[in-house]
Amino acid sequence: MVTELSNELYALAHDASGQWRVVAGVALSPGALAGDAAAELAFSRDGRFVYAGLRGSNTIAVVEVRGDGAQLRSIALVDSGVDWPRHHVVVRDTLLVAGQRSVEIAALTLDERTGVPGRARRRVDAPSPTCLLAAS
Numbered sequence: 001m002v003t004e005l006s007n008e009l010y011a012l013a014h015d016a017s018g019q020w021r022v023v024a025g026v027a028l029s030p031g032a033l034a035g036d037a038a039a040e041l042a043f044s045r046d047g048r049f050v051y052a053g054l055r056g057s058n059t060i061a062v063v064e065v066r067g068d069g070a071q072l073r074s075i076a077l078v079d080s081g082v083d084w085p086r087h088h089v090v091v092r093d094t095l096l097v098a099g100q101r102s103v104e105i106a107a108l109t110l111d112e113r114t115g116v117p118g119r120a121r122r123r124v125d126a127p128s129p130t131c132l133l134a135a136s
Contacts, residue, residue: 002028002038002052007061009041009052011069023070028052028061029077040087042095049075049115051095053085060085060097060108062115081106081120089132098129105129 001010011024028038036056043050043065052061054077062076080088082099089096095108095117105124108117 002041004037004039007036007038007054009050009061009063009072011065011072013069023068024072026063026072026074028054028063029059029074033057039085042088042090044090044110044112044115045092046112051088051090051117053080053088053097055084055086058083058085058099060088060095060117062117064115075114076116078108078117079119081108081123086130087132089134091134096132096134098126098132100128100130103127103129105132 007028010022012020013023014020036054039053041052050063058080059077060080064073064075080097082097083102084100085097086100087098093110097106105126106120107122
C-alpha cells in the first residue's frame with residue numbers, strides 16, 4: 001500500500017483468522033520534496049523491488065522487498081523522465097512511465113540486479129496518459 005500524502009510504503013499480511021495487518025513500512029525516500037504525492041506501485045518481475053511514482057518531484061522511488069515483505073528498504077530515487085508520473089508498469093526489462101502533464105510515456109531500462117531504473121532511453125507522445133496496461 002502506498003500513501004499519497006505522506007509518501008510511505010506499507011506491506012500488509014493477513015493472519016489465520018483473515019485479519020489484515022501492517023507488517024512493514026518505509027518512507028519512499030528521505031529526498032522526497034514537500035508537496036510530493038505518491039501514485040502507483042509496480043513490482044519488478046522477480047518481486048524483489050517495488051517502484052512508486054512521486055508526482056511533484058517527478059521521480060520514481062525504488063524499495064527493496066525482502067523475505068515475505070516484512071523487510072522494506074528504500075534504495076534509490078531516480079528521475080522518472082516525465083512530468084507528473086501518474087502511472088507506470090514493468091514490461092520485461094523496462095519501466096514504462098506515463099507523464100500526465102508532459103503528454104508522453106518514457107521508457108526506462110531496469111537494472112535487474114540492482115532494481116534501479118536508468119535514464120529514459122525512449123519517449124512516445126501520448127495525450128495526457130493516466131494509465132498503462134501491458135499487452136501480453
